[in-house]
Amino acid sequence: MTKPWFYRLLFSYLPVFFMITSVLIVLIILSISQLSKKEAENANKTYALHIMQSVDYALKTIDEYVIKELQTNERIDQFFDNKFEGNPYYSAYEVTELIRGMMNYNKFIDSVYFYRVSDQMVISPNTMITADRFGDKMFIEEMMKSPSQYQLTNQRVFKEFAEMDQRKVVISLVRKIPLLSGQKGIVVVNISMESIVRMVGDMSNSKISFIEVYDPEGKQLMASGNEDGAAGFKKRGSELTRIHSSYTNWEYRSGLNDDYLFTFTSVFSYVWIGLGLVMVVLGGVWMTYVTHRNYRPIQLIMSRIHAYSELKSMGVEGKKQDEFQYIDRAIRNLMELSSRYEKQHEEDIVFRRRHFFKEWLEGSRAVDYEDWKAEMNRLQLPSGFGQLAAAVIEMDKYMEVCRMFSHKDQELLKFVLSRVVYETAEPLGLTVWAEWTATHRLSVVLFADENAKNSEKLAANLCENVRSWVEQHLHFRITLGVGHVVGQVQELVHSYEAAVHVLRFKSTLGTNRVLYHWESEASSEKEMYKHLPLVKSLAQSFRLGDKGWKQALEQIFTELKVGLFSYDEIRNLMNYLIYHLHREMMELSAELQELWQIALPQLNDAIEQFDTIEELYAAWFQMLEEVSQRMTAIREDRSTHAVMNQIRTYVETHYADPELSLTSLSEQFQLHASHVSRAFKEEFGEKFVDYLVKIRMEQAKKLLQSSRYSVQDIGGMVGYTHAISFIRAFKKYTGVTPGDYRKQE
CATH class of the missing domain: 3.30.70.270 (Reverse transcriptase/Diguanylate cyclase domain)
Known part of the structure; x- marks a missing residue:
């Protein structure tokens, strides 16, 4: 018997195999190429974005520092008001030293000078002269004509002395003084372009990728790969990314160098094409071997079918049955038997x-x-x-x-x-x-x-x-x-x-x-809002470092236990407590916020994993107590901790004094008013004015509930000499007037 079935099997799916494998190889190569290109674009975009953010951050840091100095440094105010205390020459020297300190604050700052409108004087670390003799006179006039209170200029050339030929390429950060009106003068901070170019050059890899920076007018500011990263139109590779900075209005263009891209693509293509051809050849050899091996039982079956067909056809002249008839009949019998079995066992x-x-x-x-x-x-x-x-x-x-x-x-x-x-x-x-x-x-x-x-x-x-x-x-x-x-x-x-x-x-x-x-059966839908005042009180006490938070926490869990709250109701209330604690803690200093951020995931985990309310209370009390102790230790290490506690106690006992204010406290405790305000906010996470209003309004609410005094009398008892001021403050705090609040209660 020959092997027609072997060749039928082999050549029936061998062409299909080669077609499918060829198409798959092409598709795989194209897909991987596209994926690689996309990944390269994403990586390049991240690279460009990182450089842009680094530049923006450096400039924003300088701007924030300048604003802080303008708001807090009294010498700057004295210079622009032209009202120096003591020796005016020594005061001018102090201003120049201040300017030098600003220049030393950041390595990108090249120079700083102040211009005073009242007498057109310019002061810098090197001189104090009138504006008409200053080398940057034209720029000052241009900035004073501008209606904007703040500007970040494009790249320009700065010259300090008109008679000298020393020039520097800078960008200038200009703020008018005062910050809101800008009538007294301007502060000019010149930022060295050379430093920015050097920073960008250090962050880039010119062998693999390039980056170019353009100002809003389309002028190139810098380009990696040039000498020192300076601007210049050099042959580049394929541009992949363009990013626009909303802060500087600069455009960053980046991509891969052509040499690197060609080398990567060529090696990649040759490797995969060669590998694909090898796999096709191996697949063909393996298919031939498997077909030959699997053909043996088929050969045996076909031999038997052929012999049985010849035996059956011996009694019928000229009528020889095809082996496919026997195969078809056998398959039909198997399908009938399988169908009966499936009907008996169709459902597990x-x-x-x-x-x-x-x-x-x-x-x-x-x-x-x-x-x-x-x-x-x-x-x-x-x-x-x-x-x-x-x-x-x-x-x-x-x-x-x-x-x-x-x-x-x-x-x-x-x-x-x-x-x-x-x-x-x-x-x-x-x-x-x-x-x-x-x-x-x-x-x-x-x-x-x-x-x-x-x-x-x-x-x-x-x-x-x-x-x-x-x-x-x-x-x-x-x-x-x-x-x-x-x-x-x-x-x-x-x-x-x-x-x-x-x-x-x-x-x-x-x-x-x-x-x-x-x-x-005794349980019913709980009115969760009844617990909200206690939750808010706990959060405020915890923020202030008041030990009363422990009693409030115990009271909340006692009410949950006695009130037969369900698991979901307990979770909802505890999540609400976390929300208020988080909001209160975010008012504190960064150091205290960091303690809270560490404890917050642990509190959430306790809510997700508790089985009994006793377990939840024990876990919460332990974590909050630990945070509270650390907060207390940090506060006690501060030099202002003791006096701030004295001030808070004084406010709580003298809130009824209409003259109580930051000014009166500064006189009482021999401190500057601005220092009291800033230290109070850092210590308790709340402005002094807000805290005083809260103390007065909470006491007023108690008096409205428990006494029959008139609204005007109660206003006087909590520190308001005018009833209309008390009513306005009470409505702003509670949302209703004192009279309506008393009716509600």
């Missing part, structure tokens, strides 16, 4: 049990008694009962169980728990059906006799026995919820809902116990 019994179980308990499918009985018989489950009840077993601390045991061990433990339920029910004369309806929940249906009270007692005994066995023999604990006993199939869904509902309250009722449906 285990899956159907679990699916029907969930539909029945959750009420997603309407089931009357007849349908239920037919389904139970088909699933080979008990269909006779007098009373029904649902119970739900929930694994406590399930996240810890997942960390302690592998997935295989968890499945084994769940199987053990299911078997414990069945074996515990048998001595009690109960029939049960248990299925895992969630990763940590085992739902159980109990079939009992007609006596409802006896059924409830048996269900309670079963659940308690299961709980006790698990506690003694397994390394985890369970909490069980038991629904009420029902007499109809359709009513079991209510028993199941009651069992699930009572488990929501295990945080307050306790874990590792049996919870009965009536224990949660």
Whole structure:
């Protein structure tokens, strides 16, 4: 017998193999090329963005420093007001030293000078002359004519002395004085372009990539790869990215050099094409070998078919049957047998049990008694009962169980728990059906006799026995919820809902116990807003370092325990508490904010992982106490801590004084008013004015609630001499007038 079938098999899919592999190789090469190009573009964009952000950050840092000096340095104000205290020459010398300090603040600053409008004087570290003799006279006139209070100029040439030929390429940061009106003069900070070019050159790799910077007029400012990064139109590679800076209005253009791009692409293409050809050849050889090897059983079958065909056709002259008829007949017989088998086993019994179980308990499918009985018989489950009840077993601390045991061990433990339920029910004369309806929940249906009270007692005994066995023999604990006993199939869904509902309250009722449906019947939807004042008070006390936060935290958890709050309600309230704590802590200094940022994830983890309210309280108290102690230590290390506490105590006892202000406090404690304001904000995270208003308004609210004094009298008692001022402040603080507030209360 020849090998026609071997060649049929081989040449039927060998061309297809070569076609498909060729197309795949081409597609893979194109896809990887596109992906590489895209990744190169993304990397280049990140590179350009990093350089842009570095330049912008350097310029913004200088601007912020200049603003700070203008706002806080009295010598600058004296210069522009032309009102020096003491020796005017020494005061002018102090201003020049101040300018030198500003130049030394940042390596990018080339020079700084002040121009005073009143007498057209210019002062720099090197001279103090009139503007008409100053080398940068034209620039000063241009800036004074500009309506803008702030400018960051394009690249320009700066010359300090008109008679000297020394010139520098700079960009200038100009701010008018005062910052809002700009009538007294200007401050000019010249930033060295050479320093910026050097920084960009240090950050770039001219062999692989290039970057060019252009000003708003399209003039090139700098280019990597040129000598010292200076501007100049040199042959570049492929441009990939253009980024515009909103701060400087500069445009950054970057890309890859052509030499690097050509080398990378060429090597990449040759390697993959060669590899693809090798794989095609190997695939052809392997296919020929496999076809030859797999042909042996086919050859045997075809030999038998051929021999049987000749034997059958011997009695029929001229009629020789094709071997395909026999193959077709055999395949049809196999398909018929397979179809019968699939019809008998089309539904997996285990899956159907679990699916029907969930539909029945959750009420997603309407089931009357007849349908239920037919389904139970088909699933080979008990269909006779007098009373029904649902119970739900929930694994406590399930996240810890997942960390302690592998997935295989968890499945084994769940199987053990299911078997414990069945074996515990048998001595009690109960029939049960248990299925895992969630990763940590085992739902159980109990079939009992007609006596409802006896059924409830048996269900309670079963659940308690299961709980006790698990506690003694397994390394985890369970909490069980038991629904009420029902007499109809359709009513079991209510028993199941009651069992699930009572488990929501295990945080307050306790874990590792049996919870009965009536224990949660007294619960109702809580009015969360009643706890909001206490939450806000706790957050404010914690921010101020007041020990009263501990009592407030204990009171909140006590109310949660006594009020029978569910797990979700507790989580919502604690998340709201975190929100207020975070908002209050963000008012403090950066050092204290850092402590809070460390504790915040731990507080959130405690909310996500707690089982009982006692565990949550212990975790929260420990973490907040640790943060509070560290905050206290940081505050006590400050030199202003003691006096700020004295000032706060003084405000709390003298809030009724209408003359109480930063000025009066500065006189009382022999401190400058601005220093008191700044230190108070850093210490307590709240402006002095806001704190004083809060003290007065809270006291006014108490008086409106507990006394019958008139609004005008109460205003005077909390420090307001005019009733209209008190009413306006009270409405701004509470949203309502004092009269309306008293009516509401």
